[in-house]
Amino acid sequence: MSQQTPFPQQTTSLPAKNTIYNDLSTKKPELKCNTYTDAYNISISQSRLQFFASLVGFSLFLTCLLQSKFTFNPFTLFNLFSWTTVQYSALLCFSGSIVYFLRSSMFTILEDVYPTVIARILATYTSPDTWTITGLYTLASLITVRSYFSLLLDEEYVNDIFEQPTGHYIDVRQLNQKSIFVALYAVVLAVKYSICYLEKRRHVAKITRVQQPLFYELKGNITTVLHTSVKEASCSFLITYAIFIVFSGNIYYHMAYTLGRFNRVLDSPITGFRWINLYLFTRTILAGIITTSVWNIANRLFDAIFTRTVQATQPYNNRFELILDGLANKEDTNIQASAFNELAQLACKEPENRVELFSNIGKDLRESVWYHVMTQCFRVIEELRLSIDSEYKGIQPVEAPVVPIIKPTEQKLRNRLQLADDTNIYVTPKKQLYELDDRTSTLLFQTGELVESVTPSADPIIREARNELSTRVNKIADFLKTLEMKTGYKNYFIKFYQESRVARIQEVFKKYQLIVWAVQILGSLTAASLKEDSYGYVQNDLSTVLNQLLGCFEAIEKYMQKETIVVEEVEAVKMALEEAILQIVITFNDYLNVFKIENKYQTIWGRFSHFH
Incomplete structure (x- = not known):
């Protein structure tokens, strides 16, 4: 391959090949890795430690700030480091760890694309992942909000689901409506945050090349996180307040009916709920701000640490072997994307x-x-x-093969072989010959060098789920079209069932x-x-x-x-x-x-x- 090229060869400014390898071997330690996946997992484990260390630090800082009541008195600093601080910080870390679990388990660079709005809504809100996300956020919200009242504020009435009405018999109890309101607020907060999580598609990573150091990333976004948390907590409180005004009687009745099978409880409350209880409402909103702040900080930490260019192969001598292994990895898209991203940064910078x-x-x-x-x-x-x-x-339709009509022919005795149409088999030119190409020269090539087209998944479970989703979408689309015809509003719902370009x-x-x-x-x-x-x-x-x-x-x-x-x-x-x-x-x-x-x-x- 000694082809002459008209381009200048810059051989004078570069050392010889052996010199290059000698210099590079002195710079790097003698470390090797088997596959790019192993190197990637090692790098991710280091990033995981950085994430949880930052989350623990933020949780301790937030707990100390809440215990000091936003005042910095040097005489009370020693009282901040107590068992209560450790407990509540651990609960905040647990809430942030749920964010990490959800983001890491659903991490991908590929977005799910659906042809219609109906398909996207059905696929999103009927998926088991959606219920898992909502359930875990609800669990974290209940733990964080209720522990704020019990641990930091010593409000024990929130933990008791029953209360004794003042001036009545000892064995007469009613449901604690304050506790019900706080629990309902925690559920509404979690559901609203889950919907925002799904709408923003936070599980889809947008890997950026230029990023700030982690400290400056958090420092520059702390005000945005606080503003977003206050807005989300306040909006959730208004929704909870409106729901409780309209459905408080139904909520109390159904809960009393369920719990009344095991405990004696009044069917209707004697002591009503105070609708202008600023003492309870301000603390409830503050608990919501704390919860959403932990979630938002955890999401920011995940974006800053895991959606960056991972230098997985930098410590190893066989760096390019690992990168090539990652580029050819078709089984894991995240591994392949990380290898391409790392090589792109190497090529550019x-x-x-x-x-x-x-x-x-x-x-x-x-x-x-x-x-x-x-x-x-x-x-x-x-x-x-x-x-x-x-x-x-488009995909060209496959033409049906033409089946020839075979007519009965009279058999004649011959001394030589002939075809049915009375032609000599030895002198008739052969038709429909398919020449096979010689591929012996490519036997030693890597199979990864051959371009392969993307084929649909043959997994029966995936096919069944897609067929079920398609059936539901068609039923809803037919219903909307029928509704348009009956009401006379033609194409009124077309944006929901029409396939989007x-x-x-x-x-x-x-x-x-x-x-x-x-x-x-x-x-x-x-x-x-x-x-x-x-x-x-x-x-x-x-x-x-x-x-x-x-x-x-x-x-x-x-x-x-x-x-x-x-x-x-x-x-x-x-x-x-x-x-x-x-x-x-x-x-x-x-x-x-x-x-x-x-x-x-x-x-x-x-x-x-x-x-x-």
């Missing part, structure tokens, strides 16, 4: 590691790290182009973050190869990379040329493609005439090549 990547070669071009990286990036881009092609052209586009660009990183890797490594690739291996694939990027850009433009809407995912991919192509054009501006661009991309190539 780490010139020393880029030199090591270019210098990591083998006996053949196909054995170099660059070739494997390029192949994995091409696969991601090809999957997008295949999805666009399937969406744009935006949803179809988002389904095609579902892996847009992965695509953006793949494009950034190709653009940055190709542009940097002019000065950092001492062997010139990348220059053999410059035209291939450009044709791939131009082809993807052209496919997206054709796909969106009739659309009047702006979709965030599409614009992100287009911007990454434009940046990568222009980066290569600017770097190789003096050698643009050398590139072998395919004829079908000449129009788009002209727009970029005449950028200057």
Whole structure:
């Protein structure tokens, strides 16, 4: 592969290959890891310790602040560190740990896209995950709110569900309406927060490249967290107050009927509920602010720690082997996304590691790290182009095979073999021959180099769930259409059952973050190869990379040329493609005439090549 290229070779500014490896081996410790998954899990475990350490620190600070009643008196500081402080801080940590459990168990970079509003509502609010989220938030809310009254305020009446009416017999008891109100507030607070959690899709990670240190991240957002917590707690209190005004009698009756099977309790209260009990209401709202503050801080901590670029392979000597293993991991999307994200940051911001990547070669071009990286990036881009092609052209219907009509023929005795139509089998040319391609040269290639199309899941459980959801959606859509016909309001509910064009586009660009990183890797490594690739291996694939990027850009433009809407995912991919192509054009501006661009991309190539 000693092809002559017109690009300058920067061999004088770089040391020899052995010198590079010697220098790099002295800088890194002798650490190796088997797979990228192992390295990723080790890095995540360290991030997990950082998360819980920060959560414990915030819980202790908040508990001490509440016990000091927002005053800093040096004489009372020693009284803050008590068993009560430890207990309530542990309960706050438990509430924040529920946030971590939910976010980590549902962590993904892929958003669930549904074709209609009805499908999205049904899929969201009938999913077992939704009930799990609501149940865990309700448990955390009840524990945090009620423990605030009992531990920090010493309000024991909240813990007792029965109360003795003043001036009545000893064995006459009624339900404690204050305790019922506080419990109802905790449930409403949890349900409202769960709905906001699902609407904002907080389980979908938006991994950003530029982030502040953790301390400054929390310091800059503490006022926003406090403002959001006050607003959520106050809104939940108003909802609870309205519900209790309307349904307090029903709530009391049903609870008394249920508990009356085991205890003697009045069917209706003798002592009524005070509707202007500021003492209770202010403490209830403050308990809600504390609860939502812990949840919001836990979410901020998770975003700051886990939705960042994970440098999982940095401590290891076999870094590029691990990254290639992560790029080829199709079983776990999060692992694959982390590998692409880490490599994208390396390609964009780490010139020393880029030199090591270019210098990591083998006996053949196909054995170099660059070739494997390029192949994995091409696969991601090809999957997008295949999805666009399937969406744009549609799936062609399979034609039914034509069955020939066999007519009865008279059998004749012959001394030679002939066909039924009286033709000689030896002189008749053979028809419908299917030549098999020779694939012996690809037996030693990695199977990961072959582009594979995305196939629907064959899991019967998933198919059954999708079919059930589709049946429910169709029933509701038919009901709304019938209601429109009977009322005379045509297309009044069309926005609920009509298939959204935006949803179809988002389904095609579902892996847009992965695509953006793949494009950034190709653009940055190709542009940097002019000065950092001492062997010139990348220059053999410059035209291939450009044709791939131009082809993807052209496919997206054709796909969106009739659309009047702006979709965030599409614009992100287009911007990454434009940046990568222009980066290569600017770097190789003096050698643009050398590139072998395919004829079908000449129009788009002209727009970029005449950028200057």
